[in-house]
Amino acid sequence: MDADAIDRFLDRVGGPVEGERSGLARLAEVDEALADLQEGENWAALQLMRANILVQMPGEGAADYIEQAIASYERTLRFCSPETDPLTWARVMSNCSVAWRRRVKEPRAANLERAMDCLASIGDHLERERDPRLWASSQANLGNAFLQRIVGDPRENIEHAIGRYRAALEIFNPRDYPDLYCRCAANLAHAYEIRIAGDREENMEDAIALGRLALRICDALPANTEWARLHNNLGSMYRSRIAGNRADNVESAIGHYRAALRVWKRARFADDWARVQHNLGVAYRKRSRGDAGANLKRSRVHLRAALSVRTLERFPTDWLRSQHSLALTEMQTGNWPQVERIAREVMRFLGGAIAGLGNWYEMRRLIGAASATKNLGVLAIAERGNPADAFAFLIEGRGLVHRALLGAGRAPAALGPDDAKPGFPSPGEAVIAFCVPPLDGRDLPVFVACSDDRAHPVRLARLTGLDRAALESLFECKAGRESSWLDGYQVLLEQGDPTAFSGAMERVAEALDGYLAPLWQILDSLPVSVRRLRIAPSGPLSLFPPTMVRGGERKIMHRFDLASAVGGLSNASTFAARNAGRRLLVVADPTGDLPHSRAEGKMLGALFQGASSLLGKRATKRHVLDAISTAGPLDYLHFACHGRFRWRHPEASGLLMAGGEILQLSEILGRIRLGCDTLVVLSACESGIAEYRELPDETYGLPLAFLGAGASAVICSLWPVPDRSTRVLMLKLYEYLHAGASPPSALRSAQRWLRDALGDELQSLVQQLDPRVRTAGELSAAPSPMRIKWVPDDPPDDPPDGSPGERPFAHPFHWAGFVCIA
Template sequence: YSNRIRGERAENIDLAIKHYNQALEVYTREAFPEKWATTRNNLANAYSNRIRGERAENIDLAIEHYNQALEVRTREAFPEDWATTRNNLAAAYSDRIRGERAENIDLAIEHYNQALEVRTIERFPADRRQTLRNLGNLHFSEQSWEDALADYDGTIEAGNAVFAEAHTEVGRKSEVGETSRLYARSAYCLLKLDQIEKAVLRLEAGKTRLLTEALALADADLDMLSVTQRQEMLEAREAVRLLEAEMRLSSDVSGRRSDVLLGELLRGKRLDLNVLVDTLRSEYSDFMPIGLNLRSILGLIPEGGALVAPLVTSMGSAVFVIPHGVDSIESDHVVMLDSLTEDDVLELLRGPADVIGLGGWMGAYSDFCDKKRTTADTKRWPDIIEESTSQLWTMLMGPVHRKLQDLNLTEAAPVILMSQGYLGLLPLHASWRDMNSERRTFIDDYTVTYAPSAYSLNISKGRMQDPSRQKPSLLAVINPTENLDYAPVEGKAVESLFYPADLETLSGREATKDVVVEKVHGRTYLHFSCHGFYNWQDVTKSGLVLANHSILTLSEIISGLNLDTARLVTLSACETGMTDIRQSPDEFIGLPTGFLQAGAAGVVSTLWAVNDAATSLLIKHFYEKHLEEGVPPDQALRSAQRWLRGATRKELGKTYKSIDHEAYREFVMNGDPGDKAYTNPYYWAAFTFTGV
């Protein structure tokens, strides 16, 4: 009942308490001391989590039961259980309402430290990670920055020890998730301690750790190795890749081995790969460097532009706004936002915490996507986008904009935006304010490129040095489900910009998954005009819908696509830019990073379900700017978004007339020709560019 998912949570916990008390009628201390102590500990846990009753009373009852359990669970007789209960008792004291706050905090710290005497990194790294994380969070909430930093450093060290023993993709993702938010919090501690450059490096170290490792392996410079070493590296890397690909297959696929066997095989092959990499690193100092140093990060900032990296925590926020050309990061490059917290961002996304049900951004979007949506639901979603992007300006992007102006960035200057945490779902580029009675957005002033991390951006820049990515050659996947009215128009517009010898189009039923996977290699441009979706339960099952309603999933993109010549992947489909914000928000696990991992240099994707007609117009303008005028993708996307937003019905009708589409009559006749049909950010702001 304590862990039950179904039913009312409050009722389940009260039932758990009832059954624990009944068990204690038999599990007496005299007859069954160990079971008595275990049940007391579990009963205390239930009281700690209890929803009903007075919170102060529940916590005090939890403390009482933990102390009783410790009468049997002594350090000498049961050291592991003793440490577990000490950890739990510390958590109860940190939450205690009654008594003097300072004394409760001191008692919590004392019990955590006692638990750590047993929970060493050598014997119990996962338990040590848990206790140090709890202790760090306590110090963080008390604004004891130095103590919190030390605790988080220890947590990260223990987490790395656990991660080193995780070999399956699921296990590694889970372990990364255990410490994902601690990098941001420790970076905030460093910032509060005036260690600004270390704060930047720590924030970067916590981003896309799984992707960083995958990119480092995929793009490792093997030319510096001997022929034998190069072959060993290729074989070791391929062995891990093949096992990971098999692990991603559904368990009912013929010939797929069991998870247990694959896990053991992966353990051995990954260990072999790690040993080989460590050996090569000891011989070649420049081989697969771990992360980026400050100089490398600063070197990524585009000329005339800036790097913008938000840092949002439960105790306040900051934004690093670093211009091109600096060789150090000073306090003047930090915008402190002490009043902005994670709770504020969560309220924007989910609605007020004290309101039952999902509200805010995600609630409105969920209702919009519901097949039974009402007219009000349809209208509410664009309204929420407008409201939320206005709030984003006030809470975050407005202060950033003022700092960029102070730095004298010119209009349309390039800005690299490295989102953090929950911000990854939101269109920061579309945040707006009223100016001279008109709305002016962030991209009216600057050109935005999103980057999951500095490391991934560095890899993308390196890939663009490859001559094989320069000549335009297109694979277009157009309307494979044959139910997107405007996709064929979009496809023709894109195809017209490539020489016939340099393009291949898979339309309708011919765009099967097997054919697409076979045809992508060797192309510099991949364009998908189709349905897409995000899987909230398992992000790796998110994907693109191809012919026969087969799904090209994120797992298959990572495992099965070779995009070592791909300059740009355009995902003109719904929800292709959404990423996992629940378990590992700073990993940015989603289709954009999947295509980057498969080898692409840049990806255009979407943050929600997009409008078919508006998308076809935006994409047409984007490609014309990029390919006909030679404008880089980030600038071309900005141009397309601003054009679509400001175009009148008459102008849009002319565009459709130029491609001989029946929508011409609809746009000109069904409204005032001077109206701007697509001003709402719903129509244009979903699109983002990631990479180079």
């Protein structure tokens, strides 16, 4: 085939693919033509056509079609480059980015990064003036990719997206490219809608202004899907708007949704039609004008219409969201039996669904969508006077990710014979389970279950005044002030100054102490035989150790060994006394900037004869993974290093290794296998934080990864911990473990010791150490006990002296951040 024949052939087989059958027929023609060609420009042109067909192919084989498309694009790129044929090269790279974005094999995060590399290279090599439209399209697509990005800082990703969209809009003006302008402006509006940086109210006003501007341009075009999408998006912006009159905003939202339905008819756009029906159902539930009963009735009608398309089989995540909204509507009508029915249906589906899911991100989306509905079900069952059933339902719906990671994937109704039933904690043990209602105005219920309390095996207390809004005011960032938990936390991260965080800790502790008074009364009345306590936190309460609250310090720390529960299954080994195991692998100071962590590692290495240690630059990610895989059964796996938690993308959270590498959560799950007796100790910042907004009941963070890898328990921190006091805490922790204490008991004893220790007691600790341990830890036996006190403003080699009568680590900042999770 000569060049003209190739062009005629491409014209004939090109164009959109309509259905898998026609795509396969056209693919066969291309493959037949390729068989007659040798590699060269014509061969590359047919490879490009082949890839463009494959990337559009629907059907069950779509995943394999994408793999073939990527391979064909890469073959095409062997015959064009930015130097020889920049326009063809840029078009191939643009199409290749689409294939990488649609790829389902391998981790989604890595696929998105490859797509972004393709798009970024277009901007780097293609001059804007050479093909303005292609250049602007690459910028707009790169903005889309930044919004979908999994790795990196979410705040920065959104800012990058905004910058790319603005660059594209320099080309896509309303006169020359009205349709592309509308699409790009709508995407920019959405970026402002979800923007983290800046003032939330101002961002939403910018989003609405951009959406309305784009809509004015779209109004001049024939009514199309972009026009309908703008109306739907504007409806959602008005529904979430902070400024203006709330009632007016809801009416505006309803108006925009109804406009979208003028284009999105069920016959042609069933998915989009269902999306708008769902949004109308939510808007009518929030409507304050008109008859309240009529509004709720219309809300129910629209949500059921959405569910007629959003079926469980076709759209499980959308089905879950619409079911949740329907449950909220039914709750407002007081139809508690219907709320319970919806919640049980959702949890039955979820218990079976996660068993067959191999896609980690899909699992997370499904469980997140179902979590709030489960909590509504808990409220409904409790409202009907069944606290024991409500507690059982709450616990059965926790820890689903953990069960799936362990390979069980079991539905709550199919617990194994050796699993403790959720409503019956082991003798001598009590379970505290919180349930954060997914709406404002409902007091938070807390359940206490105890089989030793035969008169009241399950008790329910309502924490008056502590609803979702009150929790958010205590914990969430509020612009312009430093009174919430996360406000102070952000200052600590950015400035290294614990003052604001310590103040926030004290304010939150004081407020929670009052809210939790009913819980303290219940704990006081438990039988004296109860000495062990599991706490199942929910939402932002997972950030806060109960021992920090004055009531918790008195009622919990002085009496109970405490563990945080990942799920509802009781792990009997958590509170079991440990044998004096000697098999330790310690990873310390990989980044070379934590001298006290390195000393901590040396001390533990000297304490455990025959222990394996990776210190400093030897602790690369590869060496650490190899050491764990070849170590055999371990009693202890200890990390003393920097930790990092990614709030928006927990999969990217991890431990910092040598050379700037990060041992990420996803890698721990995929590449580490531990014995069931292994205790993992993460003497690292932020190592115990869990994502609580999307998955409030799942402990979704590094502890879950190590438990999923097989560990029996994980001791970890909820905030950036001070280097020096942590070294002393770890030393005492292992002292109690060696004496046979269980991990929760050893941690409680070490925390109480550190909290109460006077300066001369710290000196005695140093003097009593084995000389090898003291030398390894670089601890001086000279009478200067405060040399190990952590003071942020002092350099490591010049700590201040202090009085032996002081309690240098009495503040909870030094000891309360460590928790035991099992």
